[in-house]
Amino acid sequence: MLKFDRQGLIPTVIQDNTTGEVLMVAFMNEEALRLTRETGYTHFFSRSRNAIWRKGEQSGNVQEVRDIFVNCEENSLRLLIRVAQHGEAACHEGYRSCYYRRLLPDNAYETIAERVLDPSIVYERSDIAQAKAQLSTALDEKLRQLYGVYLYLRDHDLSEESNTSRLLQEHSQSYLVSRLGDELQELAEVQSGEHIHADRQSDTVLEGSQVGYWLLLLAATKKIRYDDFWPHEAIFDGYYEQHDSGWSVEQQQNCLSLLASNEPAKIAQGLQIGFALIGWACAEAAVSPLDPAEYDLAQMRRKGLIGQ
Numbered sequence: 001m002l003k004f005d006r007q008g009l010i011p012t013v014i015q016d017n018t019t020g021e022v023l024m025v026a027f028m029n030e031e032a033l034r035l036t037r038e039t040g041y042t043h044f045f046s047r048s049r050n051a052i053w054r055k056g057e058q059s060g061n062v063q064e065v066r067d068i069f070v071n072c073e074e075n076s077l078r079l080l081i082r083v084a085q086h087g088e089a090a091c092h093e094g095y096r097s098c099y100y101r102r103l104l105p106d107n108a109y110e111t112i113a114e115r116v117l118d119p120s121i122v123y124e125r126s127d128i129a130q131a132k133a134q135l136s137t138a139l140d141e142k143l144r145q146l147y148g149v150y151l152y153l154r155d156h157d158l159s160e161e162s163n164t165s166r167l168l169q170e171h172s173q174s175y176l177v178s179r180l181g182d183e184l185q186e187l188a189e190v191q192s193g194e195h196i197h198a199d200r201q202s203d204t205v206l207e208g209s210q211v212g213y214w215l216l217l218l219a220a221t222k223k224i225r226y227d228d229f230w231p232h233e234a235i236f237d238g239y240y241e242q243h244d245s246g247w248s249v250e251q252q253q254n255c256l257s258l259l260a261s262n263e264p265a266k267i268a269q270g271l272q273i274g275f276a277l278i279g280w281a282c283a284e285a286a287v288s289p290l291d292p293a294e295y296d297l298a299q300m301r302r303k304g305l306i307g308q
Contacts, residue, residue: 002079007047042081069081139236145306180211184252212278255273259274
């Protein structure tokens with residue numbers, strides 16, 4: 001049996017399976033070793049963070065396990081893992097190996113390898129990706145909550161108390177598409193400076209929330225499942241992708257045409273385009289893609305349709 005130290009750790013040497021080069025040394029606990037064996041990719045234990053981490057989870061430079069060896073006495077550097085290194089660098093400093101410096105007689109270090117990537121760029125991109133993922137999760141939660149309210153108002157006739165419920169009971173697809181067209185036009189005009197209430201940022205949030213309102217009403221009326229049109233992902237696509245000047249005009253027409261259909265797949269596609277236009281407008285006005293949904297949720301709370 002492997003002998004873990006008093007902290008429950010075992011030092012591990014990682015070696016390139018093809019070249020024999022020592023890439024790094026790190027610690028594993030029993031959980032990290034189990035995950036390494038189960039997944040086939042190296043996992044380690046971070047003493048500074050007191051947490052398990054998978055090699056390459058930020059940089060993408062993962063290590064695929066080829067063999068695991070144990071030394072004769074199960075002591076000192078006890079565990080040796082041979083891996084196929086995916087990506088140029090095993091070292092977080094951007095070198096192929098963590099052993100890129102030679103110790104000289106005067107105790108100085110001599111760098112003997114070339115840096116193969118700029119770690120600041122790699123980890124900055126990773127941080128951005130993580131921030132985007134967190135933002136997407138938050139937006140997903142907000143939109144699911146909103147859509148849940150519309151489904152409730154569709155399934156429970158509260159027409160006397162809620163105009164939204166009345167619209168959902170009427171099932172007038174053509175009216176909803178028409179109103180959506182008006183709001184899409186106003187959202188575009190906010191960006192061109194032709195439609196002004198207060199300022200561009202505030203107006204984008206207001207009109208973006210209105211576009212989202214009519215889109216979700218259409219989705220609820222036509223009984224489209226949330227997971228069939230993924231509005232949070234569509235908003236992010238519109239927000240982060242680069243579009244030419246004529247993109248929004250063309251997509252407005254595509255959106256309305258598809259939403260006038262009675263085919264669920266086409267309606268779902270139209271909904272995605274509509275939410276992408278919200279994301280596009282938020283990017284144009286430099287506001288958060290969460291803001292229109294948060295505005296709608298605030299209105300729902302004010303009306304008592306969801307809790308505080």
